[in-house]
Amino acid sequence: MTDCLKNPKLIEKDENYQVHHVKYNGVLYQNAVLPWTRAMAKGAMPYLQGVYILVVMQNCSYFTTLVNIIPKLGAVLLTTMPSLETFNKGAHPYLHASANPIWIVHDNTLDLSAYQNDPNHLFTVISEQEFIALLLRRDMDQNMNEDPVSAVSVQDVFV
Structure with missing residues (x-):
C-alpha cells in the first residue's frame, strides 16, 4: 500500500503484491489464498x-x-x-x-x-x-x- 501511495502506477501491478502460495509444515500449498478471496467476494456458502x-x-x-x-x-x-x-x-x-x-x-x-x-x-x-x-x-x-x-x-x- 505504501508503495502504491508513493507511485500510483504500481496499483496496476497489484498482482506482484498478492500472496498466492503458502508453505506450512514443509508443504507448499499452491494458490491457497485466491480461492478464499473469490469465495468471500462472491458470497459463497x-x-x-x-x-x-x-x-x-x-x-x-x-x-x-x-x-x-x-x-x-x-x-x-x-x-x-x-x-x-x-x-x-x-x-x-x-x-x-x-x-x-x-x-x-x-x-x-x-x-x-x-x-x-x-x-x-x-x-x-x-x-x-x-x-x-x-x-x-x-x-x-x-x-x-x-x-x-x-x-x-x-x-x-x-x-
Whole structure:
C-alpha cells in the first residue's frame, strides 16, 4: 500500500503484491489464498457451514485466532462437549459430506479413541495440523443428497 501511495502506477501491478502460495509444515500449498478471496467476494456458502468444532488442546498459542476465524468460516465453536441427543445421526456438513458434524481439533496430547470409534458417527477427530492443511487446500466434498440431514435437531441450542 505504501508503495502504491508513493507511485500510483504500481496499483496496476497489484498482482506482484498478492500472496498466492503458502508453505506450512514443509508443504507448499499452491494458490491457497485466491480461492478464499473469490469465495468471500462472491458470497459463497461458508466453507465450514454445518460444522461444530470443539478445540481440545493442552497448549494452543493461537487459540484467539481460532476463536475468531472459526465462526467467520461458518462453523460453530463449542465451549463444552455437546449433548449427543442434540445431533441427528447420519448428518454431515454440506461441503464436507464424508465428515461427521462435530469436529474435535486436537494436538495429539489426549486419547480421543472413544470419539474416533463413535458408533453414532457424530465425531470427526482431526489434528490441528490436519485442520490447517484442510483450510489451505480448501477441500470440498459436497453433499449431493436431495434432502440432506440437518446436523442438529434443535437450532436454538447454539444461538
